[in-house]
Amino acid sequence: MKLKYAIIFSYLYIIITSITACAQKKIFPSPANYDLNTPEKFTMTESLQEISGITFNNLKNDTIYAIQDEEGKLFFWQLGSRKISSAKFGKRGDYEDLAILNNVVFVLRSDGTLYSFPLSAKTESSINSKEWVNLLPKGEYEGLHADAKQNNLYVLCKKCADDKSSKEVSGYVLTVSNDSLINSSQFSIDVKQIQALTEKKNVKFRPSALTFNLRTNEWFILSASNKMLVITDENWKVKQVFDLDPGTFLQPEGIAFDSEHNLYISNEGDDLKNGNVLKFKFLNK
Numbered sequence: 001m002k003l004k005y006a007i008i009f010s011y012l013y014i015i016i017t018s019i020t021a022c023a024q025k026k027i028f029p030s031p032a033n034y035d036l037n038t039p040e041k042f043t044m045t046e047s048l049q050e051i052s053g054i055t056f057n058n059l060k061n062d063t064i065y066a067i068q069d070e071e072g073k074l075f076f077w078q079l080g081s082r083k084i085s086s087a088k089f090g091k092r093g094d095y096e097d098l099a100i101l102n103n104v105v106f107v108l109r110s111d112g113t114l115y116s117f118p119l120s121a122k123t124e125s126s127i128n129s130k131e132w133v134n135l136l137p138k139g140e141y142e143g144l145h146a147d148a149k150q151n152n153l154y155v156l157c158k159k160c161a162d163d164k165s166s167k168e169v170s171g172y173v174l175t176v177s178n179d180s181l182i183n184s185s186q187f188s189i190d191v192k193q194i195q196a197l198t199e200k201k202n203v204k205f206r207p208s209a210l211t212f213n214l215r216t217n218e219w220f221i222l223s224a225s226n227k228m229l230v231i232t233d234e235n236w237k238v239k240q241v242f243d244l245d246p247g248t249f250l251q252p253e254g255i256a257f258d259s260e261h262n263l264y265i266s267n268e269g270d271d272l273k274n275g276n277v278l279k280f281k282f283l284n285k
Helices: 004-025 119-123 189-197
Strands: 041-042 052-056 060-068 071-079 085-092 094-101 102-109 113-119 130-132 139-147 152-160 168-177 182-191 209-213 218-225 229-231 238-243 250-256 263-267 276-280
Touching: 052 263, 052 276, 060 094, 071 102, 085 102, 085 119, 102 119, 102 139, 113 119, 113 276, 139 209, 182 189, 189 238, 218 250, 238 263
Parallel strands: 052 094, 052 250, 094 139, 209 250
Antiparallel strands: 041 276, 052 060, 060 071, 071 085, 094 102, 102 113, 113 130, 139 152, 152 168, 168 182, 209 218, 218 229, 229 238, 250 263, 263 276
């Protein structure tokens, strides 16, 4: 009889502890007009277990485009559909982000090499892509964004030789001109400004993706290793820093907006969890 009561007590303790833990789940602060605690989650298939960059063409959310960091393939599908199409553009490699500019796809490899090909080529099983080398200093790169108004690509260092990631992070502006890419200018993010807005100590900022919010004229910069979302003005002055819930953001590697101002963040999976794309609806408050 004593054993029976002991077992019942143990079960009750587990149930009460679980309920209490759920009730006390930490709510993480979010940017204005978004709630990072309540995403709509789209679970990825095995082919996109290691999804990294995501983007839309002209902000249209009828098709999402993505890469993963092992295969040189462009993936594209409608969110919610399990039918994912792909086209091969390069050899196996560490591909980190992508952007579409004037119907041309640009893909960033971690060593700073870029690949480009017409978006229309996605219907081909194998794409004849152009490789761009030695445009950027040696380093590790993960963030790429296209600015259609200025005809520019923005590339952000994750870890570059010239940077001290506890002080600043460098980025480069590549101008698309007459079917060529030109490294036209450089910018930097002051990590001390990030440090001043977070409780984390000795921040070494390692960004993994970036995108531009056309509604607010702000940069949204994601860091997987820091579990952090940094918002700057259009001139890279840090305005806000948001710590991300590690339970929701397993390994956030991609970020994008659509034409309705909805925010999307992609997460790589691991041995226990699938990769996913999280959608955060624009809340017009």
